[in-house]
Amino acid sequence: MLDILIPHYNDPEGLALSLRSIARQSWTGGKRIVIADDGSRPDLRKAVEAIVEHSEMKIDAVFNQVNRGRPYTRNVLLDSIESPYVAWLDAGDEWYPDKLERQFDHVDLIESAYMSQPFWVTCNYDWAWAGRRKKKNVQRIDQDQVKALLIGSTLRAYLWTLLGSAQSFKDVGWFDERLPRMQDLDYFVRFVTHGGHIKNVQHDDALCVYHKSDVGRDADEIRACNAHIFDKHRVLFNRYGESFKTMRRYNMEMLAARFAQNNENAKLARRYLWRAFKIRPKVFLSHIMRKGMKA
Template identity: 80%
Template sequence: MATLDILIPHYNDPEGLMLTLRSISRQTWQGERRIVIADDGSRPDLRKAVAAIAEHSDLAIEVVFNEINRGRPYTRNVLLDSIESPYVAWLDAGDEWYPKKLDLQFDQVQLVESAHTGRPFWVTCNYDWAWSGRRKKKNTQRTEQDQLKALLIGSTLRAYLWTLLGPAQSFKNVGWFDERLPRLQDLDYFIRFVTHGGMIKDARHDGTLCVYHKSDIGRDADEIRACNAHIFDKHRVLFNRYGESFLAMRLYNMEMLAARFAQNNKNAKLARRYMWRAFKTRPKAFLGHALRKGLKA
C-alpha cells in the first residue's frame, strides 16, 4: 500500500501533464506514491497520449477516463472516490511542485499529528504565480489569522488544492465538490472544511514550494461571476458575519474579478459593464483603483 495518493485532473493537455509528472519525479521525498490521473473526456488522440504517458512512466500511475467532458468538480469527485492511501495531495495538470514540497509538508504533518489535537488538518505552502509572459510572483499563505475571513477575502490565504497535503480522511470528510461550480469549487471546498472544524497549517518554510502557471485567456467572465454569486448565496450567513463593509467589499471584488477576465479576453464592453457595477457597489474603492492604475501607467 502506498503512503501517498497524488490526485491529478486532466483535460486536453498532455504536455502540461508531462511537466507535472516530471515535477513529481524530482521530489526529494521518497515514500511510496500512487498517482491517479482522471481524464475529463479529452479528445480521442489526447486520451491515447495520456494512456501512453502513464504506460511508459517510471511512476506508479493509474488513469481513470470520463467518457465525456463532465467538468473539473465532477472529475475531482472521481478522484476523491479513488483514494486508497492514508495521505493525499493534489496537483493540476500543467502546474508544478518544487523538489522539497512533499518532504517539508510531511515534516509538518508529523508535528501536527504528534500534537494530538484531534482536529482535521491540511498543510499548505507558499507558491509562485507564473503568469503567461510575466515574471514569477511569490504568494504567501498566512495561516495564523481568522482562516475563514481570509479565505473569503482571498488575498493572504487562497483556496488552491494543489498547495495541500493532508490525511485522506480530512479530504473525504468535507464531502463532494460542488458540481454547480465549474470554477472556484476549491474555494467552496475550503470554506466547508474550515467551517466544520478543519485547520490549515503552513509548511514552516518561507520559500515557495510549487508554481501555478496562470492565465485568464479563454476563461468566461460571466461564468466566473456566476460562480462567485453561487458561493456568496450558498455561504451568505458567513459573509454577513463580518459586517456590511466587509460584505460590500466582497461584492465589489466579485465585479472587479469578472472585469479582469473580460478585459484580458479582449471583451471591452463586458469589462466596462462589470466595472460600472463595481463602481456602484464601492465608488471610493473603484476610484482609488483607477487612480493607482493611472499612476502606474
Template identity: 75%
Template structure:
C-alpha cells in the same frame, strides 16, 4: 497500499500533464506514492497519449477516464472516490511542484500529528505566481488568522488545492465538490472544510514550493461572476458574520475580478459593465483603483 495518493484532473492537454508529472518524479521525498489521473473526456488520440504516458512512467500512475467531458468538479469527485492511501495531495495538470514540496509538507504533518490535536488539518505551502510573460511572484499563505474570513478575501490565504497535502480522511469528510461550480469549486471546498472545524497549516520553511502558471486567456468572465454569486448566496450567513462593509468590499472585488477576465479576453464592453457595478458597490475603492491603475481591472 501506497502512503500517498497524488490526484490530478486532466483534459486535452498532455503537455501540461507531462510537466506536472515531471515535477512529481523530481520530489526528494522517498515515500511510496501513487499518481491518479482522471481524464475528463479528452479526445481519443489524447487519451491514448495519456495511457502511454502512464504505461512508460517511472512512477505508478493509474488513469481513470470519464466517457464524456463532465467538468472539473465532477472529475475531482471521481478522484475523491479513487483515494486508496493514508495521505492525499492534489496537482492540476500544468502546474508544478518544486523538489522539496512533499518532504517539507510531510515534516509538518508529522509535527501536527504528534501534537495529538485531534482536529482535521491540511498543510499548504507558499508558491510562485507565474503570469504568462511576467516574472514569478512569491505568494505567502498566512494561516495564523481567521481562516474563513481570509479565504473569502482571497489575498493572504488562497484556496488552491494543488498547494495541499493532508490525511485522506480530512478530504473525504468535506464531502463532494459542488458540481454546480464549474469555477471556484476550490474556494467552496476550503470554506466548508474550515466551517466544519478544519485547520490549514503552513510548512515551517519560508520558501516557495510550487508554481502556478497563470493566464486569463480563454476564461469566461460571466461564468466567473456567476460562480462568485453562487458562493455568495450559498455562504451568505458566513458573509453576514463580518458585516455590511465587508460584504460590499467582497461584491466589489467580485465585479473587478470579472472585469479583469473580460478585459484580458478583449471584451471591453463587458469589462466596463462589471466596472460600473464595482463602482456602485464601493465608489471610493473604485476611484482609488482608477487613480492608481487607470481603468485596468
C-alpha cells in the same frame, strides 16, 4: 503511502510537466498517482494513455467518457483514494523538489503533538503569470481563516498546495458540481467551518508554482460562481458585516472585469466595471488612479 490526484483535460504537455515535478520530489515514500481525464479529445486521450504507459512511476488513469467539468472529475478522484495521505496537483502546474518532504515533516510534527482537529498542510507558492516574472505568495494561517479565505488575498484556496490525510478530504464531502470554477474555495470554507484547520510548513520559500492565465476563461462564468458562493455561504458573509459584504460584491465585479479584459471583450469588461463603480465608487476611482485601468 501517498495518493497524488490529478484532474486533466486536453493538456498532455501540461500533464507531463506536472508528472516530471512529481518524479523530482526528494520525499522517498511510496507514491500512487491517479489521473482523471475529463473527456479529452480522442487524440489527446491517446497522448495521456501513452504518458501513463511509459512512465516509471505508478499511475492509475480514469477516463470520463464525456467532459463533465472539474468538480465532477475531482469527485471521481475522491472516490479513487486508497492511501492514508493525499495531495492534489492540477495538470500544468508544478511542485518544487522539496514540497512533499517539507510537508510530511510538518505532518509528523503535528501528529506527534496529538492534535485532535483535522488539518491540511499548505505551503507558499509562486504565481507564474504568462509573460511575467514569478511572484511568491505567502499563505498566512495566523488569522481568522474563514474570513481570510472569503477575501482571498493572504490565504488562498488552492488544492495543489495541500497535503493531508485521506479522511480529512473525504469528510468534507463532494465538490460542488454547480461550481465549474472556484470549487476549491467552497471546499476550503466547508473544511474550516466544520472544525478543520489549515497549517503551513515552517519554511518561507515557495514550494510549488501555479502557471496562471485568464485566457480562454469565461468572465460570466466566474461571476456566476462567485455569486453562487456568496449565496451558499451568506451566513458567513453576514457574520463580518455590511462593509465586508459590499467589498466582496465589488471584488466579484472587478474580477469578472479582469477576465473579460484579458480575453479582449471590452464591452463585457465595461459592464462589470460599471457595476463595480456603482457598488464602491470611491474605491473604484482610487483603483483606476493607482493602476491606470481603462474603463
